[in-house]
Amino acid sequence: MVLEALFNPYYVDIVVFLIIYILLGLGLNLITGYAGQVSLGHAAFFGIGAYSSAILSVKADLNPWLAITLAIVITFVISAILGLPSLRVREDFLAITTLGMGLIIQSFFKNSSITGGAYGIDSIPTPSLFGMKLENMSYLIFLLIVMLIGIYAVRRMTQSRIGRAWMVIREDDIVAQSMGINTTYYKVLVFAIGGAYAGAAGALFAHKVSFISSDSFGFAVSATLLSMVVIGGLGSIRGTLFGVSVLYLLPEFFRLFQFTFIDMNYLDMYKMMIYGLLMVLMMRYRPNGIFGKKGAKKVMTKRLHKKKAVKGGEHIA
Amino acid sequence: MLQIKNLNVSYGSIHAVRNLSLEVQEGEAVALIGANGAGKTTTVNAISGTIPSKGSIIYQGKELNGLAAHKVVKEGIVMVPEGRRIFPKLSVVNNLIMGAYARKTSKKELQQEIEKIFVLFPRLAERRSQMAGTLSGGEQQMLAVGRAMMAKPKLLILDEPSMGLAPIVVKSIFSTINRIKQEGLTILLIEQNATMALSVADRGYVLENGEIRFHDTAKNLREQDVVKKAYLG
Ligand SMILES: Nc1ncnc2c1ncn2[C@@H]1O[C@H](COP(=O)(O)OP(=O)(O)OP(=O)(O)O)[C@@H](O)[C@H]1O
Ligand SMILES: [Mg+2]
Numbered sequence: 001m002v003l004e005a006l007f008n009p010y011y012v013d014i015v016v017f018l019i020i021y022i023l024l025g026l027g028l029n030l031i032t033g034y035a036g037q038v039s040l041g042h043a044a045f046f047g048i049g050a051y052s053s054a055i056l057s058v059k060a061d062l063n064p065w066l067a068i069t070l071a072i073v074i075t076f077v078i079s080a081i082l083g084l085p086s087l088r089v090r091e092d093f094l095a096i097t098t099l100g101m102g103l104i105i106q107s108f109f110k111n112s113s114i115t116g117g118a119y120g121i122d123s124i125p126t127p128s129l130f131g132m133k134l135e136n137m138s139y140l141i142f143l144l145i146v147m148l149i150g151i152y153a154v155r156r157m158t159q160s161r162i163g164r165a166w167m168v169i170r171e172d173d174i175v176a177q178s179m180g181i182n183t184t185y186y187k188v189l190v191f192a193i194g195g196a197y198a199g200a201a202g203a204l205f206a207h208k209v210s211f212i213s214s215d216s217f218g219f220a221v222s223a224t225l226l227s228m229v230v231i232g233g234l235g236s237i238r239g240t241l242f243g244v245s246v247l248y249l250l251p252e253f254f255r256l257f258q259f260t261f262i263d264m265n266y267l268d269m270y271k272m273m274i275y276g277l278l279m280v281l282m283m284r285y286r287p288n289g290i291f292g293k294k295g296a297k298k299v300m301t302k303r304l305h306k307k308k309a310v311k312g313g314e315h316i317a
Numbered sequence: 318m319l320q321i322k323n324l325n326v327s328y329g330s331i332h333a334v335r336n337l338s339l340e341v342q343e344g345e346a347v348a349l350i351g352a353n354g355a356g357k358t359t360t361v362n363a364i365s366g367t368i369p370s371k372g373s374i375i376y377q378g379k380e381l382n383g384l385a386a387h388k389v390v391k392e393g394i395v396m397v398p399e400g401r402r403i404f405p406k407l408s409v410v411n412n413l414i415m416g417a418y419a420r421k422t423s424k425k426e427l428q429q430e431i432e433k434i435f436v437l438f439p440r441l442a443e444r445r446s447q448m449a450g451t452l453s454g455g456e457q458q459m460l461a462v463g464r465a466m467m468a469k470p471k472l473l474i475l476d477e478p479s480m481g482l483a484p485i486v487v488k489s490i491f492s493t494i495n496r497i498k499q500e501g502l503t504i505l506l507i508e509q510n511a512t513m514a515l516s517v518a519d520r521g522y523v524l525e526n527g528e529i530r531f532h533d534t535a536k537n538l539r540e541q542d543v544v545k546k547a548y549l550g
Contacts, residue, residue, distance in 0.1 A: 164418065165418070168404070172402055174398070177366075177386035178365055180390035180468065181418060182385070183387070
């Protein structure tokens with residue numbers, strides 16, 4: 001029974017898409033969480049990865065593995081270029097700029113002939129390993145490995161000099177420069193790497209679903225991802241895993257049990273409403289996310305310090 | 318060590334720094350004094366490469382103008398920015414560690430250097446794991462100076478270290494600056510508080526509306542009537 005449920009293709013798919021979202025979340029968390037560069041256009045990187053791999057494997061007839069690898073490289077490069085505005089604008093302006101770029105890229109997907117226009121691209125081949133097609137459970141296992149590598153790489157990067165540079169840039173861009181950090185380089189780098197994660201997710205998505213169209217790479221995906229990462233906690237891997245899992249599985253859960261009090265046709269709408277509500281509550285009560293640094297405990301010590309400061313009025317410095 | 322010649326900085330139609338020339342010799346402490354809006358911070362930013370400027374900034378025989386900010390730091394010019402700008406969400410120790418970013422150091426060396434900073438500023442030692450944002454203004458200024466020292470500067474630029482601090486705290490910070498100077502570090506000290514600045518500096522420049530009005534030894538400046546009236550109260 002359990003085994004049957006485990007291999008139920010429907011559940012397997014849910015987990016596969018969950019892992020794809022986790023990869024997306026990890027990349028966005030690098031950009032927005034660790035380096036502090038707000039991005040509302042992450043779905044564009046996702047789409048670039050998906051379309052690159054689809055075009056290379058369908059139209060150029062490349063081996064899917066090669067197509068996926070090249071797709072990651074292509075997304076790395078394009079993301080670096082799309083990250084250039086972060087050198088000039090910050091915060092809310094950067095959010096609007098990335099949002100705009102996301103919309104432009106989606107409309108390119110929809111209208112260009114190379115991306116198959118409104119029809120999209122179909123018959124994207126399934127990769128195979130040792131003569132075995134990676135489908136369902138085997139694809140899931142493969143993705144699981146990719147995810148673990150992805151998590152490990154984020155850990156390593158964020159604990160290295162690169163990670164420290166990103167953190168300083170997030171805290172204070174100008175001071176980062178005057179500490180000898182080449183902010184231009186590190187900002188472009190974080191967009192490139194975060195984008196490459198999304199590119200990998202996109203390529204793996206394309207070869208899973210075998211058909212892609214521009215609808216899968218719209219603003220709703222970018223906004224959903226940002227909610228997931230923010231709610232989980234910016235700058236925290238556990239936070240991303242948690243935020244993505246909860247927000248991704250929640251609607252699936254409703255779909256699964258077909259509650260009579262919810263009209264399933266409006267599930268996507270409810271989903272956005274709930275994400276929105278969660279975001280507002282988060283901003284109010286846990287501005288750093290569930291797993292964010294400076295959680296409840298530290299906020300409390302902050303209060304304690306303040307109290308001490310008031311008490312010790314004779315302290316001057 | 319540092320020779321600035323005919324420095325000009327404009328923000329659109331505002332000509333914030335005009336034909337400024339200034340010199341700092343090795344081992345010397347030089348004060349740049351001026352009222353609000355005189356162009357002090359603008360001058361510092363031009364030296365550190367965070368804003369574009371015209372004119373020449375020669376440092377140890379090398380032209381700095383046009384060099385990116387992070388490269389200026391590698392040359393050994395480190396600044397303590399106006400308003401301190403410590404990293405509020407990081408602990409005192411982590412702020413100090415970040416200061417050493419430009420250099421490659423082992424953990425052990427870092428540890429020793431941090432302890433040296435704590436000798437300079439014992440108040441920080443007691444607060445080593447406290448979040449920097451919760452420090453008092455004076456402690457934050459100490460941390461900002463400590464963080465800059467972690468970069469092992471050859472020329473330390475301090476932009477208004479006395480800003481918004483009680484006189485007694487200013488005194489304590491300036492006595493530490495003096496101590497750093499005695500150890501041989503070259504210092505460019507930007508201040509509105511001329512009394513304090515001239516008590517530490519060897520020489521001083523007085524900046525008004527973006528132009529240098531006077532420059533002389535600190536001793537002479539302290540005795541000059543015009544300076545006394547305008548800046549020493
Ligand atoms: N980013 C900017 N854009 C436009 N004008 C600026 C900018 N920064 C400074 N200014 C102008 O340049 C002039 C000099 O400013 P600056 O900050 O250098 O003065 P300051 O001597 O450091 O003053 P303070 O003692 O108040 O710090 C001022 O008139 C100011 O309004
Ligand atoms: Mg100033």
